[in-house]
Amino acid sequence: MKKVLFVDDSSIMRLFARMSTRSIHGISLTEAQDGHDAIEKLEKEPFDLIITDINMPRMDGLQLIRHVRMMGLKFPIIILTTCGEEKDVETGIFLGADDYVTKPITSQKLTMLISNYTNVPALPVST
Ligand SMILES: [Mg+2]
Structure with missing residues (x-):
């Protein structure tokens, strides 16, 4: 079981992530509502x-990315950003993030991303 921490202050985004990862068996999703909660x-x-x-x-x-790397944790960090925050993405990569994706994101894209970074295959989408 691979464990994913999804950090967003939007409860709608957290719900979206929870629904999206249902098609990935072998993934356990934990939600956090801000960096402090995540730590x-x-x-x-x-x-x-x-x-x-x-x-x-x-x-x-x-701040979360900086803190995680200072804790010595080496697992991948992906930034999920809103359009227009390119400068923040650059800073995030500099601080130790591995990748970024732009909102709005489709359920399939989020699923693929999590699947790729955890090496857990996603099942075909069914309704
Ligand atoms: Mg936000």
């Missing part, structure tokens, strides 16, 4: 992948 979860259990928003209250995605 609390990272201190309790190991994860294999983080997907994080940038703009969030309390602790944003860039």
Whole structure:
């Protein structure tokens, strides 16, 4: 079982991620609502992948990325960003993020991304 931490202050985005990953058996998705919440979860259990928003209250995605790398954690981090935040993406990559994707994102694209970064195959989409 590979563990993915999905960090976004939008409850709709978190629900979207939860629904999208249903087609990937072998993935366990944990939600966090900001960077601070994410770090609390990272201190309790190991994860294999983080997907994080940038703009969030309390602790944003860039601070989260810096903190995760300072903790010595080496798993992949993907930034899920809104159009127009290119500068933030550059900073995020510099701080240790591995990849980025732009919102809006389709369910299939999110599924493929998680599948690729965890090496867990996604099942064909069914309704
Ligand atoms: Mg946000």
